[in-house]
Each structure stands twice: as C-alpha cells, then as structure tokens.
Amino acid sequence: MLLNASGCLDALATPEVARAFDAFVTKTVTPLPREGNDPTRIAETDHGLLNSIGLQNPGRERFLAVVLPQLRGLGLPIWVSVGGFSADEYAETCSRLSDVTIELNLSCPNVDEAPEAASEIVAACRAETPLPLYAKLSPALPDIADVARAAQAAGADGLSLVNTIRGLALDDETLRPRLARGAGGYSGPALKPIALAAVYVCYRATGLPIVGMGGVSTGRDALELIAAGASAVAVGTALFTDPGAPHRVRADLYKAAAALGFEDPLAARGIAHAPASQLALSKRTTNKTPAYTAK
Amino acid sequence: MLSRGRHSVLANEPVGPYRLLRVERGRAEPGIPGQFFMLEAPGRVLPRPMSLCLAPPGELDFLFEPVGRGTRALAALEAGDELAILGPLGNGFRLDVDRPLLVGGGIGMAPLPYLSEKLGGPPAVLGFRTAHHAEAAALLPGSEVAVEPGLVTELLPAGHDVLACGPERMLQAVGALFPGAQLAWEAPMACGYGACYGCAVDLDGTYKRLCVEGPVLEAAACS
Ligand SMILES: Cc1cc2nc3c(=O)[nH]c(=O)nc-3n(C[C@H](O)[C@H](O)[C@H](O)COP(=O)(O)OP(=O)(O)OC[C@H]3O[C@@H](n4cnc5c(N)ncnc54)[C@H](O)[C@@H]3O)c2cc1C
Numbered sequence: 014m015l016l017n018a019s020g021c022l023d024a025l026a027t028p029e030v031a032r033a034f035d036a037f038v039t040k041t042v043t044p045l046p047r048e049g050n051d052p053t054r055i056a057e058t059d060h061g062l063l064n065s066i067g068l069q070n071p072g073r074e075r076f077l078a079v080v081l082p083q084l085r086g087l088g089l090p091i092w093v094s095v096g097g098f099s100a101d102e103y104a105e106t107c108s109r110l111s112d113v114t115i116e117l118n119l120s121c122p123n124v125d126e127a128p129e130a131a132s133e134i135v136a137a138c139r140a141e142t143p144l145p146l147y148a149k150l151s152p153a154l155p156d157i158a159d160v161a162r163a164a165q166a167a168g169a170d171g172l173s174l175v176n177t178i179r180g181l182a183l184d185d186e187t188l189r190p191r192l193a194r195g196a197g198g199y200s201g202p203a204l205k206p207i208a209l210a211a212v213y214v215c216y217r218a219t220g221l222p223i224v225g226m227g228g229v230s231t232g233r234d235a236l237e238l239i240a241a242g243a244s245a246v247a248v249g250t251a252l253f254t255d256p257g258a259p260h261r262v263r264a265d266l267y268k269a270a271a272a273l274g275f276e277d278p279l280a281a282r283g284i285a286h287a288p289a290s291q292l293a294l295s296k297r298t299t300n301k302t303p304a305y306t307a308k
Numbered sequence: 309m310l311s312r313g314r315h316s317v318l319a320n321e322p323v324g325p326y327r328l329l330r331v332e333r334g335r336a337e338p339g340i341p342g343q344f345f346m347l348e349a350p351g352r353v354l355p356r357p358m359s360l361c362l363a364p365p366g367e368l369d370f371l372f373e374p375v376g377r378g379t380r381a382l383a384a385l386e387a388g389d390e391l392a393i394l395g396p397l398g399n400g401f402r403l404d405v406d407r408p409l410l411v412g413g414g415i416g417m418a419p420l421p422y423l424s425e426k427l428g429g430p431p432a433v434l435g436f437r438t439a440h441h442a443e444a445a446a447l448l449p450g451s452e453v454a455v456e457p458g459l460v461t462e463l464l465p466a467g468h469d470v471l472a473c474g475p476e477r478m479l480q481a482v483g484a485l486f487p488g489a490q491l492a493w494e495a496p497m498a499c500g501y502g503a504c505y506g507c508a509v510d511l512d513g514t515y516k517r518l519c520v521e522g523p524v525l526e527a528a529a530c531s
Pocket residue numbers: 056057344354355356357358359360370371372373374375376377378379380415418419493494495496497498523
C-alpha cells in the first residue's frame with residue numbers, strides 16, 4: 014500500500030496525484046486554525062529538505078465542515094493526521110471523526126514526546142474512537158522502540174515512521190539560518206537510513222502494521238522499508254520533485270521485488286530480520302507453501 | 309492536470325551574465341506568459357522554478373541567472389543533456405489589457421520576451437545593474453533600458469497597464485505607482501504545484517501559496 018506523507022500533498026489542488034495513491038493522508042489538523050510560520054519556510058541542502066511550514070491548516074471545525082467532505086469526493090480512503098497540544102485536544106478531534114483512519118502526529122511541536130505523553134495521547138484517543146489509530150513518531154526519540162511499545166500498549170493499531178528530524182541550514186554568505194524560524198524539519202534522501210532503523214527496531218518491538226516513510230523516491234527505497242518491517246510506504250519530499258512519483262515508485266517496487274524473487278512486495282516484509290541462513294526459505298511468496306513443509 | 313516530461317537541451321548560451329537554456333519542447337505546452345516551470349537541477353534534491361522566456365516553434369527557452377547551487381547546475385547543462393520539466397504552473401499575466409507596458413528589473417525580464425510576443429510588441433522598460441547585465445535587453449528588441457544608478461521607475465509613462473517582473477523592491481515601487489499593475493513575484497518553492505506550503509506570501513494578512521495564487525498578482529492584492 015502506497016500513501017502520501019502528511020503535509021506533502023494537497024489532494025484538492027491536484028486530485029490526479031492523490032488518486033495515484035491507495036489512500037490520501039491529510040496535512041495535520043489542529044483544534045484551532047494555524048497561519049503557519051513566517052517565510053522563509055523551506056531550504057534545500059545537498060541531501061534533503063528543511064521545512065518550517067508550522068502546521069498551517071484551517072483548524073478542526075473548518076476541516077470537518079468544508080475540507081473533509083470535499084476530500085470524500087475523491088473516492089479514496091482518507092487518513093486524517095491529527096495534531097494538538099494536549100491529550101484532550103487530540104482526543105476531541107478523534108471523537109469527531111468517522112469512516113477514516115487516524116494518524117496521530119505525536120511529533121508535533123510543543124508536544125512532549127516522552128513515552129508517557131505519547132501513550133497518554135494514544136490512550137485518550139483510543140477511549141474516544143473505534144477507528145484505526147496510527148501513532149506517528151519522531152526519529153529523534155532516544156528510544157523509539159520503547160515509545161512504540163508504549164503506544165501499542167495504549168491501543169495504537171499501527172505506527173507511522175518517521176516524521177522529520179530537526180536540522181539547520183546556514184546561508185552561504187551571512188552564515189545566518191536560512192529558515193526564518195532557525196531550525197526546521199529535515200526530510201528527503203538523508204532521512205532514509207534513519208527511517209529504516211526506526212522501522213527495523215519498531216517492527217521487532219511491536220510487530221504492528223507500519224507505514225514506513227523518509228526519503229522514499231524509488232521502488233528500491235520502498236522495498237527496503239518493507240524489508241525492515243513496513244506494511245505500507247509513504248512518499249513525501251519526492252513528490253515535490255516529481256508528482257508522478259507514486260506511479261513510478263509503485264511500478265519500480267514491483268520490479269525491484271520481482272528481481273529479488275518476491276512475487277509480491279509485501280512478501281519481503283520483515284525479511285531484513287531473517288538470519289542469513291534462512292534467506293533461501295524466506296524468499297518465498299506469502300501465498301506459496303514453503304518447499305520444506307510441502308510433502 | 310500536471311505535465312512532466314524529459315526534454316533534451318538544444319543549447320545553453322550566455323546572454324551577458326545570464327544563460328539562455330533552450331530545450332526541445334516535446335509535448336509540453338508553453339502556457340501563458342508569466343506561468344512558470346519547475347526545472348530539474350542535476351544533482352539537487354529539488355527542482356527550480358523558472359519563467360518561460362521564449363517559445364519558438366519546437367522549443368522552450370529559459371533565461372536564468374546562476375546565483376546558487378541549483379542554477380549553477382543548470383548552467384552546466386550542455387546540448388544533448390536531458391532534464392525533467394514540470395509545467396506550465398501557476399497563474400500568468402492577464403492579456404486583456406488596453407495599453408500594456410512591460411517593466412523588468414534584472415533577471416526579472418525573463419518572462420517579458422514571451423509576454424511581448426503575445427501582446428504584439430508593446431513598449432517595454434528594463435533596468436539592469438551593469439551594462440554587462442543589460443546585454444540581455446537584446447532579447448526584447450526596442451525596449452528602453454536603464455542602468456543603475458538609473459531606475460526603471462523614473463522612466464515609466466503614465467496611463468499604461470503595467471505588467472512587471474523584477475526584484476521585490478522594484479515591484480513594490482511599481483505597485484505604489486500603478487495600483488492596477490500585474491506583478492510577477494518570487495518565493496522559494498519546493499514543489500510549484502500547491503503541495504508543500506513552502507512558498508507562503510502574505511496576501512491580505514494571511515499566508516497564501518504563491519504557486520497557487522500567483523506568481524502574477526494584482527498590485528492592489530499584495531500591498
Ligand atoms: C515563479 C518563479 C519564476 C522564476 N523565474 C526565474 C527565471 O526565469 N530566471 C531566473 O533566473 N530565476 C527565476 N526565478 C528565481 C529562481 O527560481 C531562483 O533564483 C533559484 O531557484 C535559485 O536557486 P539556486 O539553487 O541557484 O539558489 P539557492 O539560493 O542555492 O537556492 C536554494 C533554494 O532556495 C530557493 N530559492 C532561493 N531563492 C529563490 C528565489 N528568489 N525564488 C525562488 N526560489 C528561490 C531555491 O528554489 C532552492 O530551493 C523564479 C522564481 C519563481 C518563484
């Protein structure tokens with residue numbers, strides 16, 4: 014399953030790009046409208062992108078009344094990225110949603126990301142909604158597997174890994190920060206090994222469904238996240254370069270998986286965890302009986 | 309509907325300190341003057357926004373100033389190289405004007421040759437930092453040229469519908485003189501098609517996406 018990363022696509026501006034995904038993930042919705050940060054908001058580096066958009070969004074009420082009904086018109090499953098500044102705020106938004114998957118942006122600015130806080134937020138939301146709940150975590154957590162376990166214990170149905178990681182870029186001449194706000198969230202190619210590590214340890218720690226993201230721009234990138242443990246993959250920054258990325262990544266993912274002997278890309282899920290000696294066995298497709306039991 | 313394709317470079321020629329990158333048009337539409345394209349900058353993470361400068365048959369021509377890593381990578385392209393181009397994007401100039409006057413500052417003249425062609429060669433005033441930069445005026449024959457310390461705003465006759473592109477300070481000055489002017493603005497852009505919210509500009513007190521609302525805006529809207 015291929016998704017867009019939250020905040021990296023406006024489905025209403027370019028519905029054809031959204032429809033190339035299996036579901037559309039909204040930009041994070043906060044209880045109150047947010048203007049976003051002052052420009053400059055983006056800065057490219059040699060290997061990634063820094064952004065400080067600042068969760069610009071119309072706020073919960075307008076989102077529910079105007080934006081979500083329009084998004085439903087796309088005919089795609091919708092994932093709503095929910096943000097907030099306290100567990101109650103997250104929970105209230107969750108209580109108002111129906112017929113969507115919820116992604117809790119637990120890597121929101123000013124939200125304490127200690128394991129207790131993440132699990133408190135998940136627990137508060139769990140109490141308010143039966144909808145599927147994904148916890149989106151920051152790769153900067155000291156022990157992301159620990160937080161993932163806590164989120165699972167609090168009732169999360171899945172994990173979204175990872176959000177951006179804090180970074181800074183300085184102007185060539187002035188040596189001052191290029192973003193008006195100073196530091197920003199780092200995404201793109203540089204994030205891929207970090208995302209892989211997060212998916213790898215959280216898969217091992219929880220076994221939960223995982224949306225893997227971070228620097229995916231090719232089918233091979235997507236396949237690696239799946240091998241590390243992702244059950245779905247999201248594309249963010251690569252969309253900015255190429256709105257055709259979902260078609261290309263999907264086609265290349267199937268090719269890359271087939272080239273390594275996997276009939277279906279998801280047959281490679283978690284393969285990075287298999288001991289080398291099991292490689293030959295694990296290369297089977299999910300729906301074929303492994304040769305050693307077929308007697 | 310977004311359109312992106314790979315195009316081969318026909319030529320990459322110096323024009324004063326600028327470059328005129330001429331690429332094979334392929335199936336791309338040239339669009340409306342003032343619209344822009346996102347050009348793949350080889351080796352960079354993001355593409356770069358560029359206005360269309362000229363649209364001779366079978367070509368798309370971009371005039372740009374090598375100022376940073378991306379534009380320098382574009383400057384290094386040679387005939388036969390390929391690059392991906394997305395566009396046309398955004399809102400261009402309204403062409404239903406009675407007495408057009410084109411105003412350009414520096415590399416801001418980039419969209420004016422194509423605009424001039426569509427408007428049947430109206431008068432144009434261009435301003436440049438140096439005589440070397442002013443060599444680019446050759447792309448807009450008949451234009452009046454100011455070289456610093458001269459300013460374009462000193463050369464603008466009254467009673468025209470102004471269509472302008474240039475540095476922010478020039479656009480502000482032109483907008484103050486001609487509230488009905490159409491001004492083409494710039495902002496750092498990651499995507500160019502409304503996906504990233506990186507290109508925020510303050511319009512009527514709220515942040516809007518320049519790539520969606522502009523880049524061409526009525527002067528009155530952006531004061
Ligand atoms: C709609 C539009 C049309 C444009 N048309 C032209 C044109 O025809 N010719 C031309 O020479 N230039 C044009 N520009 C400006 C050009 O895009 C920038 O000069 C270029 O992106 C700078 O990239 P760089 O890597 O060389 O510089 P760097 O400073 O290294 O750029 C780093 C990042 O900042 C962004 N950035 C920095 N300055 C600008 C800026 N002024 N505008 C937009 N993005 C910026 C870049 O896209 C890149 O992501 C246009 C900009 C816009 C928004």
